[in-house]
Amino acid sequence: MAGRIKGLDGGSIGSDQSNPIEKVRVSNPVGSGGSDSTHSTTHADSVSITDSARTLASLSQAVNDAPDVDMNRVSAVQQALATGSYRINPERIANSMLALEQDLSSTKQ
Secondary structure: OOOOOOOOOOOOOOOOOOOOEEEEEEEOOOOOOOOOOOOOOEEEEOOOOOOOHHOOOHHHHHHHHHOOOOOHHHHHHEEEHHHOOOOOOOOHHHHHHHHHHHHHHHHHH
16 A cells, blocks of 8 residues: 555554554644643544444455465466467457456546
8 A cells, every 4th residue: 555654564453442543642732822831631532443444454454465476376377378278368358458447437537
């Protein structure tokens, strides 16, 4: 992922209260007037992580843990090429390219 939060290791998000994402402490609330120590108090705000966010975080971790190359698939293709049994399906390739183009154009709208 391109977006990283400084100071966090990028691990999965859990319900652990020690997790910095679960609890945010505001030491100098907005509008407190800055460094006036007679009126400054510490307020604790809490943040709830939705089930969807937890699911996305676990899926992201699974993707990060997956190998970049599927060596079983590479071996199968190499063997098919060596034996001459590898078949190219131009219609399937064209359909996949069109589907990709449609997906990309729908995200731009």
